Amino acid sequence: MPKAADVAVSRGLRASALTDDLSFLLARANAISLAAGNAALSGHGLKARSYSVLVLTSGDARPSQRELAEFLRLDPSQVVSLVDDLQSRGLVERQPDPADRRANVVVATEVGRALVVAAGEAARAAEERVHAALSESERATLATLLRTLAFPSD
Numbered sequence: 001m002p003k004a005a006d007v008a009v010s011r012g013l014r015a016s017a018l019t020d021d022l023s024f025l026l027a028r029a030n031a032i033s034l035a036a037g038n039a040a041l042s043g044h045g046l047k048a049r050s051y052s053v054l055v056l057t058s059g060d061a062r063p064s065q066r067e068l069a070e071f072l073r074l075d076p077s078q079v080v081s082l083v084d085d086l087q088s089r090g091l092v093e094r095q096p097d098p099a100d101r102r103a104n105v106v107v108a109t110e111v112g113r114a115l116v117v118a119a120g121e122a123a124r125a126a127e128e129r130v131h132a133a134l135s136e137s138e139r140a141t142l143a144t145l146l147r148t149l150a151f152p153s154d
Helices: 004-014 021-044 049-056 064-071 076-089 110-130 134-151
Strands: 093-099 100-108
Touching: 021 049, 021 134, 049 064, 049 076, 049 100, 049 110, 064 076, 064 100, 064 110, 076 093, 100 110
Parallel strands: none
Antiparallel strands: 093 100
């Protein structure tokens, strides 16, 4: 439970001009969402980034590490580390890219795909808790707006 002094400071900070800054609001909402997601995924041995890689490699896309880095907006070295960790746990494997034998694609293993299902339930429950103050309609609108910002060329 927050102390009275913490609440007073919080109210004072909430009155600042920063709370009208969309980039700040997005960053703060993201931090809250990531903390909840990471906490929910921890029971599955994952964090938001490793879960994201696992989800993306569980479908039919068969992405390269470069594609994962670009899509997730991560440094390629971060993706190498994420894939290395997931591979060491038997959750993904690197396979030759049929379109370019010099490159590899990353594919979730059967164990990795099963983990996506279980971890996905935990991630969705955390998302529900974080967004509980929004109606279904507001969530849909927020998702549409965020997609527009995240993928401006689509």
